[in-house]
Amino acid sequence: MMATEGNKKKAILKKILVVKLVLLLAAGGVAWYAFTKGFDDTSAIEADFTVNATPFLNEFKLNDALNEAANKKYAEKIITVNGRVSSVEAADTTLNLKIENPDGAYIAFAFQQKDQAAVKQVKAGDSVSIKGSCNGASFSNILGVPYVTFKRSSLNKIYKN
Amino acid sequence: MKKSILLLALTVSAGVLFAQKKTTTSAIVKFDATTPADAMPVAENKTVIALLDTKTGAVAFEAQIKGFTFGNAMMQEHFNGEKWMNSEKNPTSTFNGKITNLGDIKFDKDGSYTAKIEGDLSMKGISKPLTGKATIVVKGGAIHATSDFTIKLADYSISNAGGKLADEPKISVSSDFK
Numbered sequence: 625m626m627a628t629e630g631n632k633k634k635a636i637l638k639k640i641l642v643v644k645l646v647l648l649l650a651a652g653g654v655a656w657y658a659f660t661k662g663f664d665d666t667s668a669i670e671a672d673f674t675v676n677a678t679p680f681l682n683e684f685k686l687n688d689a690l691n692e693a694a695n696k697k698y699a700e701k702i703i704t705v706n707g708r709v710s711s712v713e714a715a716d717t718t719l720n721l722k723i724e725n726p727d728g729a730y731i732a733f734a735f736q737q738k739d740q741a742a743v744k745q746v747k748a749g750d751s752v753s754i755k756g757s758c759n760g761a762s763f764s765n766i767l768g769v770p771y772v773t774f775k776r777s778s779l780n781k782i783y784k785n
Numbered sequence: 786m787k788k789s790i791l792l793l794a795l796t797v798s799a800g801v802l803f804a805q806k807k808t809t810t811s812a813i814v815k816f817d818a819t820t821p822a823d824a825m826p827v828a829e830n831k832t833v834i835a836l837l838d839t840k841t842g843a844v845a846f847e848a849q850i851k852g853f854t855f856g857n858a859m860m861q862e863h864f865n866g867e868k869w870m871n872s873e874k875n876p877t878s879t880f881n882g883k884i885t886n887l888g889d890i891k892f893d894k895d896g897s898y899t900a901k902i903e904g905d906l907s908m909k910g911i912s913k914p915l916t917g918k919a920t921i922v923v924k925g926g927a928i929h930a931t932s933d934f935t936i937k938l939a940d941y942s943i944s945n946a947g948g949k950l951a952d953e954p955k956i957s958v959s960s961d962f963k
Contacts, residue, residue, distance in 0.1 A: 715832075732811065771834075
């Protein structure tokens with residue numbers, strides 16, 4: 625009788641240990657996934673906003689200051705921007721695209737590595753649709769203008785000039 | 786009359802070709818705080834604004850903190866968080882300085898030059914003096930400048946995440962001026 629009860633206790637303890645081990649492994653797996661997870665391809669992410677470059681840039685200006693409400697609205701969001709490229713700039717071995725307003729305010733896009741071949745086809749004057757992760761706007765004391773930058777951008781479309 | 790027009794045209798072209806204040810909006814800043822235990826804290830920002838004044842030797846950079854991209858999403862979130870860069874409160878990092886051996890650098894002659902640089906680096910609302918060297922390569926009127934240096938996280942009140950980050954991360958700056 626005593627031996628049977630002892631065996632039952634051992635079996636329960638064994639089950640508890642197995643459950644604990646499974647939970648520990650699962651937690652470890654979740655933590656490992658979170659610590660090593662990269663970013664999804666931007667082209668596969670649905671945009672939070674779709675905007676035209678000029679009104680988008682104007683939204684960041686509030687009289688002579690930066691509109692912080694626009695920064696809160698757009699920073700860290702995935703945004704599709706449509707506009708005309710004013711220049712293609714080399715950033716080491718990669719290319720950035722820039723859309724500039726007549727007043728000097730501009731948007732600069734840094735691209736995902738996989739989009740570099742497509743970006744090479746773009747020339748100043750081409751109209752483009754670009755989706756990227758918005759870093760928000762800042763005011764440049766060097767250039768004396770406000771600017772917005774994007775990272776991990778993806779080139780949706782080129783409309784050749 | 787023709788001579789005067791030619792002279793004027795030459796003067797204007799020379800002014801354009803050798804404009805003193807050169808800027809770019811595509812300079813690159815790389816940040817490497819890796820340790821033997823963690824290879825993930827590496828990031829780069831490719832939309833940094835840079836200035837080089839070839840007459841006065843002034844050098845300046847402006848980098849948006851949110852413009853740094855990491856390979857890992859969680860690491861990027863931590864980087865922008867309060868204990869690290871607190872990018873909500875301090876959205877940009879700047880460097881303002883000058884070349885102290887400007888006479889050694891011939892911006893109108895192709896070659897590779899070593900520039901000594903002194904200035905102030907501001908991060909997280911704290912400004913500290915920084916001295917270092919940069920390599921300036923002049924080729925066909927284009928200028929390529931690079932510099933590598935280290936900073937102390939403690940100087941800028943940045944937590945090293947319990948030893949997960951290098952106490953003195955390496956920073957590399959690279960810019961093309963035309």
